[in-house]
Amino acid sequence: MAANRKIELNIKVNNKDYKLFIASNKRLLDVLRDDLGLTGVKEGCAIGECGACTVIMNGKNVCSCMILAGQAEGAEIITIEGLEGPKGELHPLQEAFMETGAVQCGFCTPGMILSSLVLLKNNPSPTEEEIKEAISGNFCRCTGYKQIIEAVQLAAERMRGGGM
Amino acid sequence: MYKIINKSVKRIDAYEKVTGKAKYGADLNLTHQLYAKTVYSKYPHAKILKIDTREAERLEGVVAVITAEDVPGNNIMFGKFPVLAKDEVKYIGDGVAAVAAESREIVEKAVRLIKVEYQKLAGVFNIKEAIDKNNGKVHSEIEDNLIEHSHHLLRSGDIEKGFKEADVILERTYQTQFVDQAYIEPEAIIVIPDPYKVGVEIHGSIQNPYSIRTNVATVLGLKINQVKVVQSTIGGSFGGKDESVMLMAARSAIIAMKTGRPVKMVLTREESFLESSKRHASKAKYKIGAKRDGTIVAVENNVYTQGGAYNNKAMFVNWRASIHAAGPYAIPNIKTDIYGVYTNTVYGGAYRGFSAPQIVFANESLIDELAEELNISPQEIRIKNCLKPGDELGTGQILLPGKIPAPLEKMINNVCKKTDFESKRKKYIKERESFNPIKKGIGLSCTFRGAGLGGEGIDSASATVTIDIDGSILIQSGLVEMGQGMRTAHAQIVAEVLGVSLDRITFCNTDTSVTLDCGPTVASRGTLAGGNAMLIAARKLLDRLHKRAAIMLDCNIIDLVSENNFIFNRLDKSRKLTFKEVVEECLKGQGLSLSAQGWYTPGPEKLSSETGRGNAYPTYSYGASVIELNVDTQTGKINVEKIVAGYEIGRAINPQIVKGQFYGGILQGLGYALIEEVRNKDGYLETKNYDDFLIPSSFDMPEMEVTIYESDDPVGPFRAKSVGELGIELMAPAVANALYNATGKRIRELPLNLERVLLGKTLRK
Ligand code: FES
Ligand code: FES
Numbered sequence: 014m015a016a017n018r019k020i021e022l023n024i025k026v027n028n029k030d031y032k033l034f035i036a037s038n039k040r041l042l043d044v045l046r047d048d049l050g051l052t053g054v055k056e057g058c059a060i061g062e063c064g065a066c067t068v069i070m071n072g073k074n075v076c077s078c079m080i081l082a083g084q085a086e087g088a089e090i091i092t093i094e095g096l097e098g099p100k101g102e103l104h105p106l107q108e109a110f111m112e113t114g115a116v117q118c119g120f121c122t123p124g125m126i127l128s129s130l131v132l133l134k135n136n137p138s139p140t141e142e143e144i145k146e147a148i149s150g151n152f153c154r155c156t157g158y159k160q161i162i163e164a165v166q167l168a169a170e171r172m173r174g175g176g177m
Numbered sequence: 178m179y180k181i182i183n184k185s186v187k188r189i190d191a192y193e194k195v196t197g198k199a200k201y202g203a204d205l206n207l208t209h210q211l212y213a214k215t216v217y218s219k220y221p222h223a224k225i226l227k228i229d230t231r232e233a234e235r236l237e238g239v240v241a242v243i244t245a246e247d248v249p250g251n252n253i254m255f256g257k258f259p260v261l262a263k264d265e266v267k268y269i270g271d272g273v274a275a276v277a278a279e280s281r282e283i284v285e286k287a288v289r290l291i292k293v294e295y296q297k298l299a300g301v302f303n304i305k306e307a308i309d310k311n312n313g314k315v316h317s318e319i320e321d322n323l324i325e326h327s328h329h330l331l332r333s334g335d336i337e338k339g340f341k342e343a344d345v346i347l348e349r350t351y352q353t354q355f356v357d358q359a360y361i362e363p364e365a366i367i368v369i370p371d372p373y374k375v376g377v378e379i380h381g382s383i384q385n386p387y388s389i390r391t392n393v394a395t396v397l398g399l400k401i402n403q404v405k406v407v408q409s410t411i412g413g414s415f416g417g418k419d420e421s422v423m424l425m426a427a428r429s430a431i432i433a434m435k436t437g438r439p440v441k442m443v444l445t446r447e448e449s450f451l452e453s454s455k456r457h458a459s460k461a462k463y464k465i466g467a468k469r470d471g472t473i474v475a476v477e478n479n480v481y482t483q484g485g486a487y488n489n490k491a492m493f494v495n496w497r498a499s500i501h502a503a504g505p506y507a508i509p510n511i512k513t514d515i516y517g518v519y520t521n522t523v524y525g526g527a528y529r530g531f532s533a534p535q536i537v538f539a540n541e542s543l544i545d546e547l548a549e550e551l552n553i554s555p556q557e558i559r560i561k562n563c564l565k566p567g568d569e570l571g572t573g574q575i576l577l578p579g580k581i582p583a584p585l586e587k588m589i590n591n592v593c594k595k596t597d598f599e600s601k602r603k604k605y606i607k608e609r610e611s612f613n614p615i616k617k618g619i620g621l622s623c624t625f626r627g628a629g630l631g632g633e634g635i636d637s638a639s640a641t642v643t644i645d646i647d648g649s650i651l652i653q654s655g656l657v658e659m660g661q662g663m664r665t666a667h668a669q670i671v672a673e674v675l676g677v678s679l680d681r682i683t684f685c686n687t688d689t690s691v692t693l694d695c696g697p698t699v700a701s702r703g704t705l706a707g708g709n710a711m712l713i714a715a716r717k718l719l720d721r722l723h724k725r726a727a728i729m730l731d732c733n734i735i736d737l738v739s740e741n742n743f744i745f746n747r748l749d750k751s752r753k754l755t756f757k758e759v760v761e762e763c764l765k766g767q768g769l770s771l772s773a774q775g776w777y778t779p780g781p782e783k784l785s786s787e788t789g790r791g792n793a794y795p796t797y798s799y800g801a802s803v804i805e806l807n808v809d810t811q812t813g814k815i816n817v818e819k820i821v822a823g824y825e826i827g828r829a830i831n832p833q834i835v836k837g838q839f840y841g842g843i844l845q846g847l848g849y850a851l852i853e854e855v856r857n858k859d860g861y862l863e864t865k866n867y868d869d870f871l872i873p874s875s876f877d878m879p880e881m882e883v884t885i886y887e888s889d890d891p892v893g894p895f896r897a898k899s900v901g902e903l904g905i906e907l908m909a910p911a912v913a914n915a916l917y918n919a920t921g922k923r924i925r926e927l928p929l930n931l932e933r934v935l936l937g938k939t940l941r942k
Contacts, residue, residue, distance in 0.1 A: 036282075052204035053197020055412070057361040058446040062867035065361050093197035107195040111187050114833040117841065118660025119194030120362040120412030126195065145875040152867070154361050154413050155660050157840030158875045160833075 024085050026051070027095030041085045042066045042077040045092060053093035053123045057152070064151030067124030068092050074131045076150070093123035096130070106130055109168035110161070117155035125151045129165045137173050139165070180740060181673045182895050185833030188665045189684060190410075190658065199410040202365025202381035203443045210367070210439040211240055211277040213429050214284045216291045217451060218266035218273055221860025222300035222315075222521040225264055225273060225293060233276060233290040238283035241432050242291070244274045248431060250398030255388070256489025257316065258420060260396055260427045266295070267315055268486035268521050269862055270452040275428040277440055300521030302860050304460045304481045307518035315486060315519035324484045327491040327517030329499035331789035333571040339475025339510025343466025345550055350462050351539035352926040353909075355455040355483070355855035356848075357864075358528050359872050362412020363449040364421050367441045368429040376403025377430045382411045384418040384659060385697040389426050390689045396427040397434060404430075405690040414659040415845070416527030419697075420489065421453040447865045454526020455855050457482040457494060457517070461539040471551055471558045475510040476503040480536070484517045485524025491517030493633050494525070498532035500632075500793045503571050504540040505585055505625035506562040511571040513789070521860045529842065533626060533906040534849055538927060541622040541910030546923065554602070555621045555914065556593045560586055564625060573790045581796050582888040588801040588823045589623055591884070595821050596803040605918050614811045618919025622911040623801040627794030628892065628899040629702040632782040636702060636795075639693035640710035642671055642718055644771040646764050648742075648757035650677065653685040655695035656707040661901050662834035663703035667711045669830050670894050674715035675722075676739025677756055693776070703901070704830060706777055708894035714775030721769060726759045779892075796892045798899050799825040804911040808919050813935030815851055815916065817879040822907060825886035827898040832885060835900050839883045842904020848873045850909035854928050 022033045026049060033048055045051045045068065054077060057065035061079040068077045069091040096104040106126050109115070116122050125148055132139055132147035139147065144165045145158070153161060193199040230242040245252050245263035252260050262271040274291050278284040299313050306312045307322040315322055340346060366381035376399050383389055386406040394404045406426075411418065421444070429440040444452065459482045466475040480498060484491045495515040502513045517525075548558040563585040564570070566578040576583040593599065601619045609616060630636040639655040652671055658664045668682040685691070695710070719739060727734040730753075732746045745753035763769040784791035802822035808815045820843055829835040852871045856863040864870035890896055909927055916934065917923050924933050932939045 046204075051197075052200070055201070055362070056203065057363065058867050060446070060866050060868060063361055063446075093195075097196060103195065110195045111191040114185070114188070114837045116188060116191045116194045117662065117837060118360070118362070118411060118413040119190070119199055120201065120360070120660075122194050123197045145878065148875050150874075152361055152872060152874060154359055154415075154845070154872065155841045156837055157842070157844035157881070158878045159840045159881055160837055162875070162878075 020083055022082055022085065023087060025089045027091060035082055037083060039082045040078055041080040041082055044082045045077060051092045051094050055120055055123060057120070064124045064128065065121055067127050067151060069127050069131060074128045091127070093126060105171045106164070106168040109164040113160045113164040113167055115156060115161040115164035121151055121153040125153065125161060133169055133172060137169060139169060179673060181679060182669045182830050183828060183832070185831055186665070186669060186679055188662060188834065189668050189679065189682065190664055201362055201412050202367065202409045205367050205380055205409065207367065207369065207439040210441050211279065211432065211436065212281045212284045213275055213277040213432055213440050213442040214288050215272040215428060216274040216276065216288045218262065218269055218271040219293065220266060220295055220297050221269045222298040223266050223295035224298060225262060225266060226296055227294040228274060229292040230274060232292065233287040236283065236287050236290060238279040239276060239287045240279065241277045241436050242274060243428065243431055247435070248396060251395045254392045254396065254423060254427065256420070257487040258424060258489070260424065268523060269860055270523055272424065272428065275432065277432045277436065300860050302520055302522055302857060304458070304483050304518055307520050308481065315521055319519065322519045324488050324491045324517035324519055327484070327495050329496045329515045329789060331499050331502070331511055331513040331571050333790065334510030336475055336477055336510050336512040340466045342474050344469045346464065346466045347543070347547055347550055348464045349543055349546060349925060350460065351542060353459045353535045353538060354927055355458045355523060355525070356528065356853045357450055357453065357455055357855055357870060358415040358417035359870065360413030360415060360417060363444045363446055364418055364425060364453065365443040366422060366425040366429055367439060368426065368433040369439045370433045370437050371405070374403045377433055378405045378407065379426050379430065380407045380409050381422065382418050383408050383422050384411065384414040384657060386657065386687055386689050387694040388697060389423050392423050393426050393430050397430055405688070408657050408687040411657065411659040415529040416531065417453050419454065420526055421449065424452065446867065450865060450870060451862055454528070455523055456528035456534065457484065457491065457525030459483065459535040461535065463539055463543050465543055465547055467547055467551060469551065471553050471561045473506055473508050473562045476508050477512040478502050480515045482515065482517045483525060484519055485522050486519065487524050488517060488519070490526045494532045496633055497627065498536050499789055500572060500627060501533060502536050502540065504544065505564050505623055505799065507564055507568040508571065522857045523855065523862060529845060529902050530905045531902065533624065533902065534846070534909060537622065537624050537906040538909040538913070542913050542925060545914045545917065554599055556589065556598060559589050559621070559623055563589060563623065572793050574792045582825065582890050584825050584886060584888060585623055585625070585799050585801065588799060588825065588886060592801045592803045592821050592823055593621065596805065598803055602918055609921055615807050615809055616919040617807045618915035620804050620911040620913065620915030620918055622907045622914065624906050625797045625799050626899065626903055628796050628798055629705045629794065631794035632784045632791065634696060635778060636706050637695045637776065637778040638702070638706035638710040639695040640707065640714045640775040641692060642711065642714040642773055642775070644718060644760055646761060648681060648760050650682045651685060652682060652711065653692045654707050654711065655687060655692045656698040656703050657687045659698070661703060661838060662831065663707060665834060666704045666708060666830040670708050670711045671715045674712060674719055676744070677742050702899065705893045705898050708830070708897060709777035710775035712775065712894040713777055714773040717773040718771055721763060721771065722759050725763050725767065726754055729754060729759065729762060796890050796898060798903050800903050800907050802907040802911050804915050806912065806915045806919070808916060808934060810920060813931035815912065815929060815934060817847060817912065819880040821882045823884040823886055824903055825888055826900050827890040827893050828887045828896040829885055830895065830897045835885060836883055838900050839904040840881055842902070843881055843908060844873045844878060846905040846908025847877065849905070849927065850912040851928055852930060
């Protein structure tokens, strides 16, 4: 049966190469969570609306619930688990999220941080509108977004200051 | 001066969340676990003729299929919820069977192989149909569809006399919709059989561990101590992760007992929207009488809340509503009646606000309508009537100065002044006639809110604080963290009392086998009651430490001070010991215990069942807000530009977390006001996922200016009282009032979406 057909998948996740044999109907989300144990990738809706499953794929933030594993062949993926430095140093975005009170229940946080990271890579000095735009695909039910936006501004400022 | 409280310290649970390491229910996995799924009803109301599970059972990898027949103990839980429906389904989210299999794929296939034969029945799908005698019954034993114990009333003064004295009388009806809490984490449960207890251990996204424990024990026919519930990190709840989780836990527990294997059940978003509780829909009839000068003399209201097929909250939600239904005003004559009704629809439960969003929308819209009728300003009518020090509430409770604060007058004036309310309001009325299709509007609302459970139940809370030999401290509460920041507030309280730095403190997940049952984490009581319990426990320990330190330092115990990890004699600061030295001496030198329980109970509040009068709550919090918006009169789209709000909360243990609670509450309140609506068509759920049930995104965030008012309210720990729910309720009426200011159109039904704003009605229904 088609669903059970196994395929080979070569992907680089958080700077590590993997060769996996997985069912062809798996989503990237399932591969990351179930096969690689990266449970920082969250599932909130499975239809590409909430952004909890956001990961960075080849430099872009994508909803991993909307990507079949096979579509990620050869891709480079970054999840929240890949943000810490070799000695466990936190990324300026992670620090800023803690400092500004941008985290409540935390379920949206990994996706929110990754979307913000893509923004700051492409635009080191975003305006408030640009930040809103960049995280508009990531729902947060707890914070009302205000302190998240403050966190991104704070991190941007520090990163411009030569941090990263 | 405080060292730790009243400061915006970093949350103690932020690190694991920003690194993705926090374990939520769905992140837990055990070897040999089974994956379980529920088979839901096909119709909103039907007789079950036959359930054929054979084909599903034959599928390879299916390990167990259960129906109502397999429930070992009681199939009916608190609020009439059946673990699995037996003879009849009463709404579209009823479970009829549950399946467990070796993998998610297999269980998904298996649920489709369960064949159920139904005989469709007529149903009642809204409040009007439920009240109408001829429309049938949801529960055969209940003639009038009225939810047991859901009628709450308040009688104050003489209502007829009051209306006789009135120069103006208005009668209006307001309606609100079902909405979902829509926490981003869908419910997840994992149940592990416990061979020693011959029972189960349950982990997951659980807001109220103790009620889950009791209900699951009854379902399994076990004693309470055979069931243990441990809370995982929760991805938001807002009142919601309760009934649905109770059902999941019960079904999974039956399977775990039957198979001897761990059982994991994670809801899809669609299942979560289908099976979890909603904010009760409501219909509120109001009659208000006032003098020409704006003095309100009488309010009569009749409110119906829609409970759905089962309900374990209407009795509590409606009681809170009955106390607050006449609003934060001093009114001599009040007659309030609140009822809850069963319908063959999704059911109402707890959602942030717990009746306030519905009641405050009605009442604060009405006040503006009254002001308009009397031709006085919304600000003036509120200032004239709002609760002031020394005033008496409808319940007869007096806002004694020094005991219960009543700062509304100042708060209303402040938000109005900050926004230039009156002059803008007048300007926008003039601009209604202009050619520009984009109209501006400004709206005001205010509220008061009883802190904690009050007369709804016993507001007890438990805490355990344990100091270890190295001076590290473990704290545990019977109340749970759901994202609101309670753990951090508790840790701040303990650190402040013991005079230690925050990094010494860690928190334990709530575990029913360790921490004492102190009821649910609801009613914004996590800090108020839970914080008081922490305070009591920490003070007991401080006392033990100081007794020892006084001997060690050879001084008077009353001269000792604990600060910055030291204990010293305030008369001679060089005479000091480190916190750790004293701890070591207590534990090792003297063999004392440095673990203490804190149990806080304010005792029962007493109310008369005939009049509803009495001291309903120990104290109240207050709020006032002004909203500025623009509306495109060609599309009906409302764009909220700015919110200026003030909240009186006693004292903020952590101002940053408190503000976060308000910002979040405000955005949820705007979602409720503008876009959110769980739509039922003849009992079928139309809003299945986030593409139908819209919630605010970052684009919907307006400019927000929140002022926290502190007071000397003595009830809470370090004078802190309730925060969590207060943010949400001011939004809908302020938006409706601003919309009126912009367009001259009064809309009395939520949400104020494009259709209602443009056409005054919705296209569907
Ligand atoms: S889970 Fe992928 S967008 Fe919601
Ligand atoms: S912090 Fe809870 S969803 Fe964003």
